[in-house]
Amino acid sequence: MIAELGLAALWLAAALAALQMSAGFLALRAGNASELAALIRPAAIVQGVLVTFSFAMLVWLFAITDLSVKLVASNSHSLKPLVFKLSGTWGNHEGSMLLWVMVMGLAGALIALVERRLPERTMNATLAAQGVVSLGFYAFLLLSSNPFERLPVPAAEGMGLNPLLQDIGLAFHPPTLYLGYVGLSVAFSFAVGALLTRQVTPDFARAMRPWVLAAWIMLTIGITAGSYWAYYELGWGGWWFWDPVENASLMPWLAATALLHSASVLASRDALRTWTIMLGVVAFSMSMVGTFLVRSGILTSVHAFAVDPERGTFILVLLGIFIGGALLLFALRANTISEGERFALASREGALVFNNVMLSAILAIVLLGTLYPLLTEAFDVRVSVGPPYFNPVGAIFAIPMFAVMAVGPLLRWREDRIDRIGKEVALTAALVVAALVLTSLLTEIGLLPLLGLVFGIGLAVASWLPLRGRNLARTPLATWGMVVAHFGIAVALIGMASESAFTKERLAAIEQGDTATVGPWTVVLEGVEPVAGPNWTAVQARLSARYGDGEARELTPQSRNFWAPPQQTTESALATRWNGQLYAVVGDRSPDGRWQLRLWWKPFVTLIWYGGLLIALGGLLALIGRVLTDLRHRRLAARIAERRADREALA
Amino acid sequence: MSWRLWVPLFAFAAFVGLAAYQLTQPKDDFVQSGMVGQPLPYFDLPPAMDGVEGVTSGTFADGEPRLLNIWASWCLPCIAEAPQLESLEQQGAKIVGIAIRDRPEDVAGFLAQHGNPYTHIGRDDLSEVQLAIGSSGVPETFVVDGQGVIRYQHIGDIRARDVPILLDELEKAR
Numbered sequence: 001m002i003a004e005l006g007l008a009a010l011w012l013a014a015a016l017a018a019l020q021m022s023a024g025f026l027a028l029r030a031g032n033a034s035e036l037a038a039l040i041r042p043a044a045i046v047q048g049v050l051v052t053f054s055f056a057m058l059v060w061l062f063a064i065t066d067l068s069v070k071l072v073a074s075n076s077h078s079l080k081p082l083v084f085k086l087s088g089t090w091g092n093h094e095g096s097m098l099l100w101v102m103v104m105g106l107a108g109a110l111i112a113l114v115e116r117r118l119p120e121r122t123m124n125a126t127l128a129a130q131g132v133v134s135l136g137f138y139a140f141l142l143l144s145s146n147p148f149e150r151l152p153v154p155a156a157e158g159m160g161l162n163p164l165l166q167d168i169g170l171a172f173h174p175p176t177l178y179l180g181y182v183g184l185s186v187a188f189s190f191a192v193g194a195l196l197t198r199q200v201t202p203d204f205a206r207a208m209r210p211w212v213l214a215a216w217i218m219l220t221i222g223i224t225a226g227s228y229w230a231y232y233e234l235g236w237g238g239w240w241f242w243d244p245v246e247n248a249s250l251m252p253w254l255a256a257t258a259l260l261h262s263a264s265v266l267a268s269r270d271a272l273r274t275w276t277i278m279l280g281v282v283a284f285s286m287s288m289v290g291t292f293l294v295r296s297g298i299l300t301s302v303h304a305f306a307v308d309p310e311r312g313t314f315i316l317v318l319l320g321i322f323i324g325g326a327l328l329l330f331a332l333r334a335n336t337i338s339e340g341e342r343f344a345l346a347s348r349e350g351a352l353v354f355n356n357v358m359l360s361a362i363l364a365i366v367l368l369g370t371l372y373p374l375l376t377e378a379f380d381v382r383v384s385v386g387p388p389y390f391n392p393v394g395a396i397f398a399i400p401m402f403a404v405m406a407v408g409p410l411l412r413w414r415e416d417r418i419d420r421i422g423k424e425v426a427l428t429a430a431l432v433v434a435a436l437v438l439t440s441l442l443t444e445i446g447l448l449p450l451l452g453l454v455f456g457i458g459l460a461v462a463s464w465l466p467l468r469g470r471n472l473a474r475t476p477l478a479t480w481g482m483v484v485a486h487f488g489i490a491v492a493l494i495g496m497a498s499e500s501a502f503t504k505e506r507l508a509a510i511e512q513g514d515t516a517t518v519g520p521w522t523v524v525l526e527g528v529e530p531v532a533g534p535n536w537t538a539v540q541a542r543l544s545a546r547y548g549d550g551e552a553r554e555l556t557p558q559s560r561n562f563w564a565p566p567q568q569t570t571e572s573a574l575a576t577r578w579n580g581q582l583y584a585v586v587g588d589r590s591p592d593g594r595w596q597l598r599l600w601w602k603p604f605v606t607l608i609w610y611g612g613l614l615i616a617l618g619g620l621l622a623l624i625g626r627v628l629t630d631l632r633h634r635r636l637a638a639r640i641a642e643r644r645a646d647r648e649a650l651a
Numbered sequence: 652m653s654w655r656l657w658v659p660l661f662a663f664a665a666f667v668g669l670a671a672y673q674l675t676q677p678k679d680d681f682v683q684s685g686m687v688g689q690p691l692p693y694f695d696l697p698p699a700m701d702g703v704e705g706v707t708s709g710t711f712a713d714g715e716p717r718l719l720n721i722w723a724s725w726c727l728p729c730i731a732e733a734p735q736l737e738s739l740e741q742q743g744a745k746i747v748g749i750a751i752r753d754r755p756e757d758v759a760g761f762l763a764q765h766g767n768p769y770t771h772i773g774r775d776d777l778s779e780v781q782l783a784i785g786s787s788g789v790p791e792t793f794v795v796d797g798q799g800v801i802r803y804q805h806i807g808d809i810r811a812r813d814v815p816i817l818l819d820e821l822e823k824a825r
Contacts, residue, residue, distance in 0.1 A: 073727065074727055153764070155727065155730075156724075156757070156760060156761075156764075157725060157757075159725060159726070159727055278659065281659075282659075285663070289666070292670065296670075296674060298670065298673045298674060312674050313671075313674055316667065316670055316671060316674065319667065320667050323663055324660065324663060324664065324667070327659050327660040327663055328660055330656060330659065330660070331656040331657045331659075331660050334656045335653055335656065371666070371669075374669060374670070374673055375669060377673065377676075378669065378672060378673065378676075
């Protein structure tokens with residue numbers, strides 16, 4: 001019954017999306033006179049309620065482990081801890097797509113409820129576009145991946161969840177990314193709405209900006225968390241592998257970063273109109289392309305997803321309709337949108353445009369590297385594109401971007417002279433040069449880590465300069481957000497550079513009681529014991545690790561065997577200090593009875609993720625600042641309207 | 652200016668074209684066993700439940716070609732292939748099963764519900780034999796000839812269209 005209720009709600013929501021779409025387009029043709037226009041907002045709101053109900057039903061089915069439902073039987077297990085039963089709801093294709101449409105439905109309902117700044121015609125077009133996108137995903141769910149499908153005969157027991165996914169961090173990692181993707185779908189709808197009605201105005205950018213910001217925060221958190229997960233769960237000691245799935249999350253982030261900045265230019269200066277529209281389309285298409293690459297299985301990845309060519313085809317068709325349609329509209333309409341305000345090269349806009357171009361170039365590089373194996377496979381050549389391509393080629397554009405990032409926020413809007421900020425530029429340059437000389441004298445490290453380190457240090461200082469000479473209490477929250485986010489980039493950059501430059505690795509085969517050293521650490525293998533968990537057994541090594549002459553810490557890396565489904569995973573053990581992490585993995589036992597231990601000392605590696613969190617925090621500050629300002633404006637406008645009404649009444 | 656506005660659309664169309672082409676290409680996702688053409692390694696598995704015979708490499712050495720089905724009661728595709736195994740058995744195929752990481756009571760329950768086409772069922776609790784013959788997942792089915800040499804490997808569940816292929820391979824192994 002529960003499954004049927006969920007399915008019925010899903011069909012109804014799909015019908016409402018169709019209504020929202022058709023009413024929106026009809027209203028667009030007929031003007032506001034159309035009676036249908038009054039239906040659009042309520043349709044969006046009720047649709048949000050229905051799809052949320054449908055998702056709640058699926059969560060319920062997972063909570064009670066209803067094994068007559070195919071999805072539950074293939075992805076859950078009665079022995080699984082409750083939190084993983086619940087996260088199992090979206091730890092699979094169908095459930096995650098339902099989560100996607102739910103968030104999309106909620107986002108649509110929210111715009112319908114609160115967004116009143118834009119002309120009604122543009123809002124109708126925006127909600128119509130949102131209806132098209134939602135309808136596509138409803139069709140996908142209902143026609144090819146029904147999450148509520150029943151089994152003819154209930155299964156005796158569920159098939160478990162991929163043991164790699166039984167991890168609290170990962171339970172919340174995909175939903176975070178999804179929130180980001182969906183936020184970009186809202187930005188996409190706004191862009192299409194503005195393009196359809198030719199209303200590419202600062203108001204449009206202001207309406208779109210919170211959504212882009214929210215999406216960007218979620219993507220930042222998702223990527224940071226995903227990277228940390230890969231780091232401690234895969235047991236390879238790396239934190240980024242340029243794997244297609246990782247790239248699939250990085251590409252929308254790059255596009256969203258560019259979009260965020262160009263939307264700011266449009267909102268404050270009414271410039272970069274077509275470019276912002278283009279980025280709005282590109283950002284969403286990157287999330288769709290990413291989803292397609294991951295789900296269709298046309299690229300091989302360390303992340304195992306249920307691969308199904310039929311679903312791949314479906315996503316490709318959706319992608320073709322949404323993005324092809326939007327790009328066609330762009331090609332036809334962009335000519336009729338005037339260019340907007342002009343600005344000098346040396347200006348805030350100029351710096352933002354430069355960084356936009358660099359971000360787009362990096363995006364193109366990542367996209368090309370990700371798709372290249374697909375291209376060569378068409379000619380029967382199998383290649384694998386990895387760090388030797390991505391790192392140096394990306395750096396060509398990233399390094400100038402960091403340089404401009406350090407000084408750009410100091411420039412004034414519209415027109416400025418570099419010599420006005422000469423002191424700040426000189427300070428930053430001196431810092432970079434000093435760091436460069438010092439590091440190359442003291443240590444011998446590769447060019448890329450060296451550049452990363454010195455630009456990171458320069459940027460870490462320069463990112464705070466925009467606050468100089470300001471009254472800190474009256475500085476807008478959005479400015480604080482920018483400063484914190486830029487500082488976060490610097491922190492993460494220093495972490496990445498330090499990790500790649502100074503990591504020490506040790507592979508040792510030792511007996512119980514023996515000692516291995518790595519960097520400043522001394523590690524003693526105290527013992528090896530079997531341990532058991534709720535659905536796994538493991539071999540656990542007890543290590544006693546000492547940093548220099550410091551206190552001994554106990555580390556317990558494990559090699560786990562899950563039994564439903566059978567799979568072996570490594571659980572690394574970490575010892576975190578302020579200046580880095582010791583990373584330990586236990587391997588197999590060699591025939592002579594010695595245990596294989598893999599140890600890494602990674603100085604300042606944690607800065608990578610602290611940096612990521614700072615970036616997200618910066619975004620959050622900016623978002624709160626923007627929303628508060630919007631609310632204040634709205635109150636002000638309401639008060640003015642009230643006074644005017646009073647005055648008219650008096651007259 | 653205006654032709655440039657079409658560039659994104661054309662680039663996108665090129666991507667869609669490439670992706671669509673790749674989707675239609677047969678995808679080589681399967682890990683083919685390096686053991687095809689090789690004799691079975693030596694093994695000796697206890698029975699997977701009471702009342703059936705266990706499986707040893709000697710089971711295959713009586714001159715009669717057999718199907719070796721790697722399965723488990725916890726595996727959903729194995730339920731899907733059960734009718735096809737049944738029909739293979741009715742058409743004269745001798746099927747030897749190896750249950751992977753399974754419990755006797757679950758095996759019994761599975762066979763009671765979905766039928767038992769097996770002449771022997773061995774119990775492989777650590778996937779040792781599965782790995783030794785080069786099977787990377789459940790279910791997989793091997794054609795083994797009368798001398799114990801692996802002749803053919805079928806990966807994934809047996810669908811209706813695979814039944815004649817497997818019968819044909821069994822005939823060839825004779």
